[in-house]
Amino acid sequence: MAVLAWLRRLIVSIGIGGTSYAIMLGIMVLSVVYDRELEPIIAVAFDTGRSIVGAFDSLVSGSHWGQVAVNHLRERVNMTHVVLSIPAVVIAAIVVGIPFNWLLGGTRTAAQRIAIALVSVPATVGLAVVLFTFNALIPDAYAGLLRFADWIWQASLNWLSASGDTILGARKLTNAARQGFSGHHYVIMALCSMLAAFLVNALFAFATSPRPTKPGAFHDF
Numbered sequence: 001m002a003v004l005a006w007l008r009r010l011i012v013s014i015g016i017g018g019t020s021y022a023i024m025l026g027i028m029v030l031s032v033v034y035d036r037e038l039e040p041i042i043a044v045a046f047d048t049g050r051s052i053v054g055a056f057d058s059l060v061s062g063s064h065w066g067q068v069a070v071n072h073l074r075e076r077v078n079m080t081h082v083v084l085s086i087p088a089v090v091i092a093a094i095v096v097g098i099p100f101n102w103l104l105g106g107t108r109t110a111a112q113r114i115a116i117a118l119v120s121v122p123a124t125v126g127l128a129v130v131l132f133t134f135n136a137l138i139p140d141a142y143a144g145l146l147r148f149a150d151w152i153w154q155a156s157l158n159w160l161s162a163s164g165d166t167i168l169g170a171r172k173l174t175n176a177a178r179q180g181f182s183g184h185h186y187v188i189m190a191l192c193s194m195l196a197a198f199l200v201n202a203l204f205a206f207a208t209s210p211r212p213t214k215p216g217a218f219h220d221f
Contacts, residue, residue, distance in 0.1 A: 017194025023088035024186040049079025085189040093117040123196035153183030
């Protein structure tokens with residue numbers, strides 16, 4: 001039954017990652033279609049991203065490798081897109097993570113499922129920041145991840161472009177997205193949300209004792 005518990009956690013994690021990415025695509029669509037209306041939100045995301053980089057810059061002041069990492073974060077990562085992806089992670093963790101854990105027979109209490117969802121959000125952001133900041137330490141692995149993320153992003157845009165006959169303005173939207181979006185950052189954020197959800201769920205399983213299960217439920221242990 002322990003295998004089924006790990007399978008449940010994997011399914012929940014994939015559901016959270018897939019849903020967060022779908023919501024990120026929705027955010028991208030809205031930001032292109034309603035660019036003027038959403039300009040204040042984009043500006044807040046830009047300022048927030050710059051503040052995050054500034055905070056890290058102050059934190060590692062005086063450290064050579066710390067400055068190298070922060071400069072990499074400043075120059076190569078679109079922090080605006082990273083910040084805009086956070087609401088998608090929050091929504092996916094709550095709307096998908098909590099009910100999926102329950103529907104698949106998880107033995108966590110309602111409060112524990114909510115706690116798992118809430119902890120998964122900062123865990124996602126933490127993983128993403130570490131990855132974006134220190135990827136210079138693993139250049140080959142990160143290059144492979146970027147290729148995979150770009151493949152997912154391009155496949156998403158190709159699908160959207162192919163929907164041009166059924167979705168009004170899809171091709172124009174796709175062209176705008178290709179020119180103005182660092183889509184691989186969205187993909188990486190979704191992957192981080194998937195990994196964070198799995199790790200947090202696993203940590204809760206090890207740190208807490210499950211309540212008695214219903215007959216036929218997927219046991220945690």
